[in-house]
């Protein structure tokens with residue numbers, strides 16, 4: 367475990383990063399993303415922070431706190447509903463029109479639900495879009511800006527940052543006796559949807575898509591984190607979610623990670639040299655984490671709430687051995703082609 371003091375000391379030293387880092391927070395109006403955005407404001411000089419979400423009220427409050435914490439911070443709210451990939455494309459185009467480089471893409475959108483498959487106008491399940499497809503579309507769209515940040519000659523090489531962080535759970539498919547398998551014949555779960563499968567597919571496809579991106583884009587690092595239990599608004603869409611949350615929070619409080627600590631820990635995951643891109647991780651000595659495929663410094667990391675990578679898991683190794691990286695990337699690119707490029711529904 368990386369203890370909280372180490373995390374705090376690391377974050378406090380971030381002021382030495384070049385001023386003006388550019389960070390996008392998808393799901394930035396609430397919870398872990400907002401808490402991490404506030405930590406960026408607390409610990410860096412004149413950051414440009416983009417918050418993406420639907421709630422104007424939540425964004426106004428977030429931006430006011432950010433400016434109180436750090437008057438040099440430059441927050442912007444981009445309001446959109448990203449359950450449609452075409453909205454993801456528009457908001458990415460808006461960012462690309464304003465910024466030449468992006469240092470951090472941080473993503474948490476999602477919600478808990480008891481409902482079954484809920485199809486969007488694009489033919490995809492809404493929950494699977496928020497937890498997987500929309501996130502990976504942000505990655506695909508913003509990689510040119512992330513690469514530009516990695517190669518920014520105006521910044522000292524050891525102060526450069528180019529990172530993607532997706533907060534979900536790399537191991538949900540193998541918790542509680544889960545099989546850790548993907549249904550390659552129905553990756554989008556059009557025909558065989560269940561909430562359980564949806565959770566597993568979102569997690570596993572995220573795992574392997576990010577691993578594929580780390581191979582192809584050696585100057586950016588890719589981190590998939592498990593936040594553990596964090597007291598946020600995540601239950602708000604459940605029936606009686608707010609009541610449940612009010613009742614459960616005090617009962618669970620000793621097991622929950624406080625939301626501010628989660629933000630500090632996620633800022634560590636988003637900036638620590640433990641998680642270097644492949645180009646820098648190759649053959650590096652010292653405190654570099656083991657990548658998701660078992661190679662130290664591979665550029666893709668599956669990280670638990672405490673800053674340590676998950677140990678290798680046989681079930682996930684087996685799924686990787688079924689060519690998961692290639693198949694997941696191929697499927698996802700097909701979805702993007704059909705829905706985003708051709709404007710059709712999937713499939």
Ligand SMILES: NC(=O)c1ccc[n+]([C@@H]2O[C@H](COP(=O)([O-])OP(=O)(O)OC[C@H]3O[C@@H](n4cnc5c(N)ncnc54)[C@H](OP(=O)(O)O)[C@@H]3O)[C@@H](O)[C@H]2O)c1
Pocket residue numbers: 392393394395396397398399418419420421422424446447448449474475476477478496497533534535593594595596597598599600601
């Ligand atoms: N909290 C936990 O205990 C826990 C545990 C394990 C895993 N996780 C996972 O970690 C992630 C982050 O959790 P959290 O607790 O930070 O969640 P949260 O507080 O509920 O925040 C979710 C964010 O997603 C945004 N969002 C939801 N639907 C959207 C849509 N259609 N379009 C645009 N934005 C949308 C929300 O903003 P708007 O409402 O403004 O749209 C909000 O900012 C989630 O994926 C969750 O499943 C959480």
Ligand SMILES: *[C@@H]1O[C@H](CO)[C@@H](O)[C@H](O)[C@H]1NC(C)=O
Pocket residue numbers: 580581644657659660661664665
């Ligand atoms: C893991 O990924 C890295 C980066 O793509 C690659 O260099 C390495 O050979 C891979 N290791 C294994 C065991 O496949």
